[in-house]
Amino acid sequence: MNSVRANHSGFVLLVRLAVSIFIILVHTNNSEAQNGLETINSFPGHWCCISGNYIYGTGLDSKRTVLRKSINGQGFERRGSVTSLNSSFEIQNRMYSTTTKDLIFVLVKDSVNVHYLLRSVDGGSTLSNVFTFGENNGPAGRHTPNIRLLRGLLELTRDLPSGGGSGALLLGEYNFGSARVRGSTNDRVRIMKSVDKGLTWTKVVEWNTNGQNQVGHVHAMRQDPYTGYVYILTGDNNGKAGIIKWDGIAGWKDNATLTEINSIPGFNVLTGLQRYRACDILFDENYFYTFTDTQMPNNKSGSESGIWQGKKDFSSFTRVNNEIFDYDPMHIGWLGEKIGDTFIFTTAREYGDSQNAWRELNTHVYTSNDGINWKKAGLINWRDTGSETTTSYIPNIFTYENRLYVDCMGGAGHNSTIVCSLAEHTPFSEPVVLHPVFFVGNWNTPGNDSNSGTNADAPKRTLGRMLSANVISAGSRVRISSGDFNETSINPQWSGAYMQGRGSVIIEGRGVSQTHLIWSGNSNSYGIYVDATRTMTSSNVPLIFKDVDMRMTSNTSSDHTNNIVRLHGSYVRTLSCMIGNNDNDESPLVRIESAGSKYISENSVHLTASTIAGITYVVEVLSQDTQVRFMNSVISNPWVAFRLIHPDVSLSLKNCTFYNIGRTGVIMESAFNTQPFIKNCIFMCGGNAIVDNSGIPETESDYNFYSRETINITDGGHSITSAEDPKFADPATLNFDLLDGSPCIMRALKLVDLTYDFAFKARRDPPSIGAFESYASPHSGDIPTFTGETSMADISVYPNPASDMIFINYMDKDFRILKLMNSMGVVLTKAKTIRPLQEINISNLKPGIYFLELSNEKTYKRIRIIKN
Numbered sequence: 001m002n003s004v005r006a007n008h009s010g011f012v013l014l015v016r017l018a019v020s021i022f023i024i025l026v027h028t029n030n031s032e033a034q035n036g037l038e039t040i041n042s043f044p045g046h047w048c049c050i051s052g053n054y055i056y057g058t059g060l061d062s063k064r065t066v067l068r069k070s071i072n073g074q075g076f077e078r079r080g081s082v083t084s085l086n087s088s089f090e091i092q093n094r095m096y097s098t099t100t101k102d103l104i105f106v107l108v109k110d111s112v113n114v115h116y117l118l119r120s121v122d123g124g125s126t127l128s129n130v131f132t133f134g135e136n137n138g139p140a141g142r143h144t145p146n147i148r149l150l151r152g153l154l155e156l157t158r159d160l161p162s163g164g165g166s167g168a169l170l171l172g173e174y175n176f177g178s179a180r181v182r183g184s185t186n187d188r189v190r191i192m193k194s195v196d197k198g199l200t201w202t203k204v205v206e207w208n209t210n211g212q213n214q215v216g217h218v219h220a221m222r223q224d225p226y227t228g229y230v231y232i233l234t235g236d237n238n239g240k241a242g243i244i245k246w247d248g249i250a251g252w253k254d255n256a257t258l259t260e261i262n263s264i265p266g267f268n269v270l271t272g273l274q275r276y277r278a279c280d281i282l283f284d285e286n287y288f289y290t291f292t293d294t295q296m297p298n299n300k301s302g303s304e305s306g307i308w309q310g311k312k313d314f315s316s317f318t319r320v321n322n323e324i325f326d327y328d329p330m331h332i333g334w335l336g337e338k339i340g341d342t343f344i345f346t347t348a349r350e351y352g353d354s355q356n357a358w359r360e361l362n363t364h365v366y367t368s369n370d371g372i373n374w375k376k377a378g379l380i381n382w383r384d385t386g387s388e389t390t391t392s393y394i395p396n397i398f399t400y401e402n403r404l405y406v407d408c409m410g411g412a413g414h415n416s417t418i419v420c421s422l423a424e425h426t427p428f429s430e431p432v433v434l435h436p437v438f439f440v441g442n443w444n445t446p447g448n449d450s451n452s453g454t455n456a457d458a459p460k461r462t463l464g465r466m467l468s469a470n471v472i473s474a475g476s477r478v479r480i481s482s483g484d485f486n487e488t489s490i491n492p493q494w495s496g497a498y499m500q501g502r503g504s505v506i507i508e509g510r511g512v513s514q515t516h517l518i519w520s521g522n523s524n525s526y527g528i529y530v531d532a533t534r535t536m537t538s539s540n541v542p543l544i545f546k547d548v549d550m551r552m553t554s555n556t557s558s559d560h561t562n563n564i565v566r567l568h569g570s571y572v573r574t575l576s577c578m579i580g581n582n583d584n585d586e587s588p589l590v591r592i593e594s595a596g597s598k599y600i601s602e603n604s605v606h607l608t609a610s611t612i613a614g615i616t617y618v619v620e621v622l623s624q625d626t627q628v629r630f631m632n633s634v635i636s637n638p639w640v641a642f643r644l645i646h647p648d649v650s651l652s653l654k655n656c657t658f659y660n661i662g663r664t665g666v667i668m669e670s671a672f673n674t675q676p677f678i679k680n681c682i683f684m685c686g687g688n689a690i691v692d693n694s695g696i697p698e699t700e701s702d703y704n705f706y707s708r709e710t711i712n713i714t715d716g717g718h719s720i721t722s723a724e725d726p727k728f729a730d731p732a733t734l735n736f737d738l739l740d741g742s743p744c745i746m747r748a749l750k751l752v753d754l755t756y757d758f759a760f761k762a763r764r765d766p767p768s769i770g771a772f773e774s775y776a777s778p779h780s781g782d783i784p785t786f787t788g789e790t791s792m793a794d795i796s797v798y799p800n801p802a803s804d805m806i807f808i809n810y811m812d813k814d815f816r817i818l819k820l821m822n823s824m825g826v827v828l829t830k831a832k833t834i835r836p837l838q839e840i841n842i843s844n845l846k847p848g849i850y851f852l853e854l855s856n857e858k859t860y861k862r863i864r865i866i867k868n
Contacts, residue, residue: 628649638662
């Protein structure tokens, strides 16, 4: 357990807190520990592809360095920088992996927007320039800007029908120059080929070099995995938009129109209409599928937009499922992938003109199991600025081992308010969403509020500037370093208009002994004010504080509003936190001031420094339709811990320890519509433990220890009412372990959702009353010593939370048994031997809390796992 130091009313309290593992997608190794960086699933960056058990990408902060992460390993590493070739080079969110180990390609541009293809044969460590887009294509033979790749780098992964070709690379240029001279300079579009793994490139075909303009650009190239034929998608206008099927044998003719290409043996072409304009193509055994990249009206009467099915002999091309056209005119088809029999298409949202501006600030994800019936499997919300002129899209989606990876970091995963996520369950396995992580405090460099906060090299100085000046997305994690953070009042701002985001924003410190958030209150001040109209919380999506010490210092003892947490129709959860005030302020620590609010405390300490008679509370509820839940938590020093004056309040207190309460633990002033639940709690109060002034004995109260009697409470008959000392180990330091002979040992009711205690020791059956379990008699010496939560130095578990696979990397050779248990302690999986990297499939488990236990004959360790 950790020793936690907090100053309250001029004296020092040492709080013994064990650190809970409620960690979102984080683990460490030596390289990560040096940089304080995150894993692929939580670091804000663009991630493109997987090859040779590595996933590749680049950071948002500096699009100059190649990042790489082992898909089964811990953390990521920085590889080579593109500036080693040209100081102005910048990665253009596009990398391409191959089936050849360590062979990757990186798209970059220079200061005048000329694009280059870089090659690396060592996984991005060293890079070389192997191809220039628009080379010698401008006036006077200059390289031409604004020519690049879209989805046009293809590695042939199987032989072409004629034999040969596997391993060759094809490249299609995407010319997007606005100053193109049609049919002349800077208008050229090429398909190139390499047979030496990208070292050298030769021309396959070119267009627009004979004074005419045949093709606007190449959108994508894909190889049909069933036949081996190559499909090329071109755009944009009707005569230039086309779907080309090439047998890989026939020779190309330069500057041929798409109609002319269709007459060449070995080719099939669909062209002449917007329905043939697409950015990606998918296949099954008999058909191919495209999602039109048209800006013509996407509505039920629109004739060109939507998803289309084509027969592979090109004898038919039919639009499927017309119900797909009930969205904005400016939505267009974008990227696709296929997992097993499931097709996935995303849309992009482009701004064309004021007549076709945004009507909805979102894009969609569509899925189908048969290619005919498509449904909206997800909604991606992009609320960066609310500007109707914004263009938004997913830069990359890719698959690996039957999992869909979605990169939204250019928009919804980083700068907008909703991380890229699927709003509904899809027929394929849960997607891996690349959530961003933000940094506050001193990490690799000292914090500065002028920094972006998007990585450990550019952290913010204060949490307030991170939450109030930035737009945070669902699933984001804000990591705060060690130190004292003197904050001004924080009213986080991010849109709550849509709730499609996956998961909560988590604000995580280094532990309550190390990370201290300090606010100074003076007349209606607050620490964190969470307003549902400004922040993205809901009944299922809280703002979470974890492993932080949150304090309020004030200059007044009469202002009732200097709260640390203030809720306005929102949801906050504290995990392993210290919440307290330092001075003689009578303000409640938590103030719930409007309906729909929810406050949950788990394994946390709420400590007031004032015992002003009659007015000092831990939680003050000022509205109906609210929820208050405390589990395995400590409440110390208030005059009254909870005062509830509204009938529609849901109160739940489980295994809590109330200590040094000036008067009353809980006062209820109204009859409750929802029956309060108070069990397994210790009430050490100067007055009555629980008082029901409503006159209705409605509280479900039992298995508690009361130092003073209750009033108007019908107890279940198993509680203890006694002035006897519960025999805490050291109350002065908030160590409420129960000593041998305590009347609270093994006198509580077993609750299925509280398998562990405040310090994450396993609870007995029956457990002890209060927040802390005890291993004193009658079983002293019979139970293995619990060594506490695992440190990152010897065991790492990731990702956590997880949706399908979790990995356990350990270095303690003494452990021989690994168990996965549910919250009731039922063993679900057991392994007698543990490899250095153990993996467990949890995809079939229901969402909830589970526990990993590593043990031998003498000791064991437990880790809490969250299943999404």
